[in-house]
Amino acid sequence: MGIKEQIYNRSPLFLQHLFTTLYGYQLHRERYGPVYQERFRMLLEREHTTIDVKAEQLDRLNDFLHFCTEHSPYYRQLFASHGIRLPLTDLSELKHIPVLSKEILRTHMENIQTDIAAPIIGKTGGTTGTSLQVRYTIPDMQIRMAHLDYFKATHGVYRGMRRISFTAQDLVPERQQVDVYWRMNRAANQLLFTVKRLSPRTMAAYLEAIERFQPETIDGLPSAMIELARFAKREGIxxxxxxxxxxxxxxxxxxxxxxxxxxxxxxxxxDQYASSEGAPIVSECRFGQKHLHHEMGIIELDTDGEILVTSFDTHGTPLIRYRVGDRMTLSQRICSCGHPGPIIESIDGRGRAFIQKPDGQKIFEAQLASLVKHLPNSIERIQYVQMTTDSVSIYYVPDAERFSQSDERLLMERLYRLFGRDIHLDVQAVSYIDAEESGKILLVKSSLTG
Incomplete structure (x- = not known):
């Protein structure tokens, strides 16, 4: 546990609200600058114009590939060894660049990362249970925020509106006794709810806080929204x-x-789709169809059905033909909203399996996957197996070169913080984790959820 986290956890409640707001102002400075304003304005101005998507993507792709050869040792060597000549003359030539797997990204992270300033750190576990830490430049982050805000604006939601967000962050210290499971970020007029304290005992308090706040918009992890909604219906709230x-x-x-x-x-x-590593954003239009924000990158379907993403706004840790681990189904139908790209019929891979504690609290995949964020690039894979409500077996594959004793201590600390002491944890380091018949390695296996 870092010093800042210790200070936060030992502070009274009003100071925790203040710290949350101060951090919100820090994020505001990072996310809402001139690059954000320029991209947001561009998206608004071209809303009803005809766009040659493939030509624009090819131009953006070549600019990004040139950047990678100049600033990333990994891509410079990769392009040279595979005879990749720039500029590409057609998007179909992208397939000549080898696929970037999560394991290659994890083990070659230092060479993949570029030599420019990229101070924003993104940590991800993902539903594959692989720990990764990537870096973004400030302009990259501002472009992503412009697209997210544009998506929300198309549905009538704008910055500054009263907003509730459900997050897997550790907002509430373990020793806290009062039923206050939220913190106020006044920088964004945002009430943050931690999903880590959501249980049948606490749900009424969550709903009362939501009712008092009267949000104009809600976002975040849907597992919390679903549990609260079902509880409200059962209890007649x-x-x-x-x-x-x-x-x-x-x-x-x-x-x-x-x-x-x-x-x-x-x-x-x-609905919306992205990834912590920086995949291009996919969002749902007013007609209920999902579309790729083509200005942000390219999504290909590999031969096995998995998607490969090339993200133009990953200048800190470039992603070219990156295998995210999810699957998409595309349609060639044209949407009534006027979007020039194909409709994305479905996105598979974002799991909703969970581990259930003895008190009925459910810990969903997003929370379980986020645990390895605290151990960047040092755990190859992790899996949670539950056969009874009072015990969980946890298997992890440590990286032989990176995983240290301090990592082991941090892993146990984070596990007990997530699960508490009322459930038995059997934690084992293993050399590999078996795949299912489908070939996929599951993050969560539970006889309680099927």
Missing amino acids: RLTCQPIAIFPTAERIDAEERQVIEEVFHGPVF
């Missing part, structure tokens, strides 16, 4: 809030789950 739009992220939702969220929170749901 009626909310009066009417958010303009609800934006789930990081996890899959089905039609029934979308319906219960909309019914209880009284707002329409619009």
Whole structure:
């Protein structure tokens, strides 16, 4: 645990709200500068214009590939050894560049990263359970935020509106006794709810806080929204809030789950897709169809159905034909919204499996995957197996060169912070984790969830 985290955890509640707001102002400075303004304005201005998507993508792709050869030792050597000549004359030539797997990214991170300033660190575990730490430049982050805000603006939501966010962050110290599971970020007019304290005992307090705040928009992990919505229906709790739009992220939702969220929170749901590593954003339009933000990159379907992403806004840790681990189904139908690209019929891979604690609290995949964020590039893979409610087996594959005793201590600290002391943890370092018959290695295996 770092010094800042220790100070936060030992501070009284009002100071924790203040620290949350101060951090919010720091993020505001990083995310909302001239690059953000320029990209957001461009997206608005070209809203109803005809765009040659392939020509624009080819130009952006060549600019990005040239950048990689100049600033990334890995790509400079890779292009030379495979005879990749720039500029490319057609998008189809992109397939001549070898695929970047998560394992190559993890083990060659130092050479892949560029020699320019990229101070923003992104940590990811993902549903594959591989720990990764990537870097973004400030302009990269501002472009991503411009696209996210543009997506929300198309549904009537703008910066500064009263906003509730469900997050897997450690907002609430373990020793806290009062039922306050949220922190206020006044820099963004945002009430942050931690999903790590969500249980049948605490759900009423969550719903009361939501009712008091009367959000104009809701975003974050949908697992928390779904659990709260189902609890409210069971207990006959009626909310009066009417958010303009609800934006789930990081996890899959089905039609029934979308319906219960909309019914209880009284707002329409619009889905989105990205990745912590920096994949191009996919978002849902007002007609309920998902589209790629083509200005941000290219998505290919590999022969096995998995998607390969090339993201033009990853100048700190460049991603070219990166295998994210998810699958998409594309349609050639044209959407009524006027978007020039194909419709994305489905996105598979964002799991919703969970581990259940003895008190009924569910710990979903997004939280379980985020645990290895604290151990960047030192754990090759992790898996959680639950056969009974009072115990969990945890298997992890440590990197032989990177994983240290301090990493082991940090892993145990984070596990007990996530699961508490009321459930038995059997933690084992292993040399490999078996794949399923489908070939996929699951992050969560549970006899309680099927």
